[in-house]
Amino acid sequence: MSTEKSRLMKAWEWHEQRLPIGHFLDHSLGSKYPAPKNLNYWWNFGSLALFMLVTMIITGVFLAMNYTAHVTLAFSSVERIMRDVNNGWLIRYMHANGASFFFIVVYIHIFRGLYYGSYKPPREVLWWMGVVIYLLMMATAFMGYVLPWGQMSFWGATVITNLFSAIPAVGDAIVTLLWGGFSVDNPTLNRFFALHYLLPFVIVGVVFIHIWALHIPGSNNPLGIDAAPADKIPFFPYYVAKDVFGLGVFLMAYFAVVFWLPNAMGHPLNYVPANPMVTPPHIVPEWYYLPFYAILRAIPDKLLGVVAMFGSILILFVLPWLDRHPVRSATFRPIFKIFFWIFLANAVLLGYCGSQAAEGWPLIASRIGTFWYFFHFIVLLPLLSWIETPKPLPASISQPVLSPAE
Amino acid sequence: MANTAHAHAAAAQGETRRDFLLHSTVAVGAVGTAMMVWPLINSMNPAADTLALASTEFSIAGVAEGSGITVVWRGKPVFVRHRTAAEIEQAKKDDTADLRDPATDAKRAQKPAYLILVGVCTHLGCIPLGMKTGEPRGDFGGFFCPCHGSHYDTSGRIRKGPAPLNLAVPPYQYISDTTVRVG
Ligand code: HEM
Ligand code: FES
Numbered sequence: 060m061s062t063e064k065s066r067l068m069k070a071w072e073w074h075e076q077r078l079p080i081g082h083f084l085d086h087s088l089g090s091k092y093p094a095p096k097n098l099n100y101w102w103n104f105g106s107l108a109l110f111m112l113v114t115m116i117i118t119g120v121f122l123a124m125n126y127t128a129h130v131t132l133a134f135s136s137v138e139r140i141m142r143d144v145n146n147g148w149l150i151r152y153m154h155a156n157g158a159s160f161f162f163i164v165v166y167i168h169i170f171r172g173l174y175y176g177s178y179k180p181p182r183e184v185l186w187w188m189g190v191v192i193y194l195l196m197m198a199t200a201f202m203g204y205v206l207p208w209g210q211m212s213f214w215g216a217t218v219i220t221n222l223f224s225a226i227p228a229v230g231d232a233i234v235t236l237l238w239g240g241f242s243v244d245n246p247t248l249n250r251f252f253a254l255h256y257l258l259p260f261v262i263v264g265v266v267f268i269h270i271w272a273l274h275i276p277g278s279n280n281p282l283g284i285d286a287a288p289a290d291k292i293p294f295f296p297y298y299v300a301k302d303v304f305g306l307g308v309f310l311m312a313y314f315a316v317v318f319w320l321p322n323a324m325g326h327p328l329n330y331v332p333a334n335p336m337v338t339p340p341h342i343v344p345e346w347y348y349l350p351f352y353a354i355l356r357a358i359p360d361k362l363l364g365v366v367a368m369f370g371s372i373l374i375l376f377v378l379p380w381l382d383r384h385p386v387r388s389a390t391f392r393p394i395f396k397i398f399f400w401i402f403l404a405n406a407v408l409l410g411y412c413g414s415q416a417a418e419g420w421p422l423i424a425s426r427i428g429t430f431w432y433f434f435h436f437i438v439l440l441p442l443l444s445w446i447e448t449p450k451p452l453p454a455s456i457s458q459p460v461l462s463p464a465e
Numbered sequence: 466m467a468n469t470a471h472a473h474a475a476a477a478q479g480e481t482r483r484d485f486l487l488h489s490t491v492a493v494g495a496v497g498t499a500m501m502v503w504p505l506i507n508s509m510n511p512a513a514d515t516l517a518l519a520s521t522e523f524s525i526a527g528v529a530e531g532s533g534i535t536v537v538w539r540g541k542p543v544f545v546r547h548r549t550a551a552e553i554e555q556a557k558k559d560d561t562a563d564l565r566d567p568a569t570d571a572k573r574a575q576k577p578a579y580l581i582l583v584g585v586c587t588h589l590g591c592i593p594l595g596m597k598t599g600e601p602r603g604d605f606g607g608f609f610c611p612c613h614g615s616h617y618d619t620s621g622r623i624r625k626g627p628a629p630l631n632l633a634v635p636p637y638q639y640i641s642d643t644t645v646r647v648g
Contacts, residue, residue, distance in 0.1 A: 214591065218612065221590040236506070240515045241539035250509065336535065336542050338592040340611050356613050361588055361629045417613050
């Protein structure tokens with residue numbers, strides 16, 4: 060028994076000396092990676108995002124085995140997946156709803172960062188990599204939604220690719236290049252499938268850089284103060300156990316939707332095959348794009364609308380220089396905290412406006428919401444960095460617990 | 466000492482030569498990469514067979530006044546509308562209106578009776594309404610794009626809404642009194 064074990068150990072050590080994979084994992088997500096001991100449940104969403112990325116890749120590869128990227132066959136190949144392929148319905152519903160849950164998780168992850176100031180020094184590059192992942196996710200999900208070649212697929216693709224025609228001088232040439240023709244057509248579907256297959260693996264690469272950048276300073280925490288070594292605990296077993304518990308709860312929500320509400324987040328018109336000669340009366344993108352769609356439509360000028368829409372995401376790159384307040388966590392910034400919640404409510408309002416026809420009060424509300432979105436970043440945050448007096452910060456993570464009277 | 470001085474001199478000389486070699490290698494590499502990237506990008510542009518589908522012919526004989534037909538050209542709808550006298554008059558009157566993309570109706574319709582347009586909204590590519598009876602035709606009586614609310618007049622010119630340009634006039638010719646070739 061003991062010789063058996065030591066022989067296995069020896070083999071493992073032999074392998075570790077040649078490829079220290081166990082060592083690498085232990086330092087990345089194991090007992091050699093210290094994390095602040097006060098992380099709350101909002102810190103679960105990073106590992107959940109990774110879980111969803113892996114889920115999307117696995118379900119996607121199996122869908123691709125039965126999917127046909129051709130305008131005459133795409134729609135029926137997806138219907139075949141739903142009806143004839145063994146468990147095809149499960150794989151497709153996991154993939155389609157997986158995209159929604161991936162975005163839910165990532166939105167919570169981003170708002171966590173906004174609330175606790177995780178974009179502030181020394182985590183700016185970590186934040187940038189997150190924004191890059193978010194942009195890649197939007198591109199991937201957009202092209203994925205085109206693949207089933209329903210009415211929303213087709214007209215969503217038409218409207219979104221036409222955004223690039225707003226670029227002065229070269230816009231139309233770019234759109235023709237994107238389409239590979241004179242409208243969204245078979246060449247477009249083919250390249251979207253190729254890129255939809257590729258981009259998730261690019262995301263995997265950027266996730267590696269994201270986690271690498273995370274490991275330089277380590278995790279931020281709800282207090283937003285630097286964690287002393289004494290205030291850290293090893294990632295394994297503590298946070299591995301916590302993340303797995305969170306995953307269990309998350310899976311219940313995810314599969315409740317996959318099994319009982321699989322089409323709740325989709326649009327019924329995407330079960331109508333694409334018809335290039337008939338535009339549906341009311342085109343809406345998937346829910347996760349709605350706030351940006353509202354911003355696009357709020358501005359009655361084509362170029363400015365497109366600039367505002369892309370600008371509303373790109374502005375996240377410079378956020379660390381717009382909010383220069385030295386205190387990270389909203390816990391100690393009473394004014395910032397109020398405006399954080401207003402910002403969140405405004406984003407939800409914009410999302411609602413994006414789902415409505417661009418007329419009447421939703422149009423007015425989306426104009427006010429668009430104004431507020433940029434006002435928050437460009438005026439409020441710099442102003443608050445200047446004038447807001449924070450509450451006193453604890454000297455360490457343990458201090459409020461050890462000496463509560465102070 | 467002598468050795469060091471010699472080495473310095475050689476290094477000083479060799480450095481410019483090495484710089485030259487380095488820069489020319491980088492330049493050749495960059496140009497070579499660019500020469501390889503362009504064919505890849507260009508392969509995404511319309512292929513020869515796509516370009517070959519460039520023209521469509523159709524008859525306008527059966528199109529009654531006040532109605533229209535939609536034909537397919539390069540995967541896009543082309544509106545062919547037989548305008549009423551009132552529409553033509555309105556279109557001519559609007560030549561002097563405040564137009565976002567100024568163009569006279571005479572320039573846009575070879576024969577005033579038939580308005581031939583690419584039926585693709587110049588905003589983000591939806592198909593405007595107004596070809597079928599009962600469809601909304603917007604504040605200016607021409608076409609209305611429901612996607613983001615663009616209004617076109619009876620000459621297909623943009624009058625209101627986010628679209629920047631008039632509905633495009635495709636290249637076309639009358640090959641007989643009742644037959645038109647687009648493209
Ligand atoms: C970041 C990861 C991914 C995201 C966010 C994503 C998103 C999407 C979305 C939103 C759809 C449309 C679902 C529907 O309404 O039917 C879709 C479809 C599809 N995806 Fe993905 N996907 C990802 C990864 C992948 C990968 C890695 C593959 C292949 C290797 C793949 C293959 C497919 C296929 C074949 C379809 C068409 C079948 C269908 O519509 O259900 N996906 N994807
Ligand atoms: S596509 Fe016609 S108004 Fe936007």
